[in-house]
Amino acid sequence: MSFQPVLPLGGLAGWRFLQRTMPAQQSALNDSPPIARNAEHFRARIGEIATPAELVEDRRLLTVALGAFGLQEDIDNRFFIRRILEEGTARNDALANRLADKRYAVFARAFAFDAPQGPATRAPGFADDIVARFERQSFEVAIGRRDEDMRLALFADRELRALARADSTPRTKWFRVMGTPPLRAVVETALGLPKSFGQQDLDRQLETFRDRSARLFGSPDIAAFADPEVRERVIRQFLLQSEIGRVPATTPGATALALLESAASAGRSGV
Structure with missing residues (x-):
């Protein structure tokens, strides 16, 4: 069963309720099967990924990668995401730098596929950092449905x-x-x-x-x-x-x- 957040009120009252209960609710979401399985897969596989092409071909990896930056709606735009990651952010004319939505630049910079020393996918702590962002963003998406x-x-x-x-x-x-x-x-x-x-x-x-x-x-x-x-x-x-x-x-x-x-x-x- 997918995670269902508890949010009995809206407005300022709802915000106060959410602040009090968020640690427990976030933990419940992290333990839910869909989130836990994707997080486990990402931790196990991301260190093997050396190119944007490899990342976009693995839908579960891409689900976590995009979800961590609030870009989950682009899950089927694989060519576009591959180009964002391949061009990176080092050049001023890179696609991510030219887009009005700066989340793409943050996403490309985090994975750093354009870095001379190689992508960030093998860096210590990278997987845990992206998974933590994915879990937090997934909680926000669940709250947003309410x-x-x-x-x-x-x-x-x-x-x-x-x-x-x-x-x-x-x-x-x-x-x-x-x-x-x-x-x-x-x-x-x-x-x-x-x-x-x-x-x-x-x-x-x-x-x-x-x-x-x-x-x-x-x-x-x-x-x-x-x-x-x-x-x-x-x-x-x-x-x-x-x-x-x-x-x-x-x-x-x-x-x-x-x-x-x-x-x-x-x-x-x-x-």
Whole structure:
């Protein structure tokens, strides 16, 4: 039987419940047969893989590899994935570097099939690192089947933490946010920006992101999100804005009433 996450509530109350129960739920997912079998296969075989062609020909290996980076929907796009991995990221004109979605570049860089010293597949700890990412992403996917906002919140918490600690310029970090669709969705919503905002000039977008982040979260730089309290504020603001966006604006007090009812429900549930 496949893993079924427990998520009795949505919104802020659901987020608090998920934070309390996530270690036990993540462990249950890791032990479920589909996840455990794929993880075991990856650990056993990845050290033998020397080329992108070998990786994409093994569907179970590819399931873990793509799933670890949130790219599981590309499982049948083997030619495309093979090209991403073969070109790598060393050249500026490599396909992964030219794509707007920066997850492909992160994926290609992690496997490093273009590295002069050989791919990362045989490096100590590589298999465990990719499997851990696969398990976490698989949990997020399972949560997303129940509540997509919760999946996005989990993704943002993980990615903002990693990006805040990355050795990149503040400008580059913001462009990573802007170029990672799930992360952008969370930050954009938390900052109260409309969907049409993405049509503006990139430099103007960057300026607006930094400006609003400074006002709402106390800093214009992604590095501030290394602080768990700052990330929590981002996620809470995202969930609150998402709830507001789902409330039918039939009366001037509809939004306030819906949020009061949500808070009352959370209190009755003890979360």
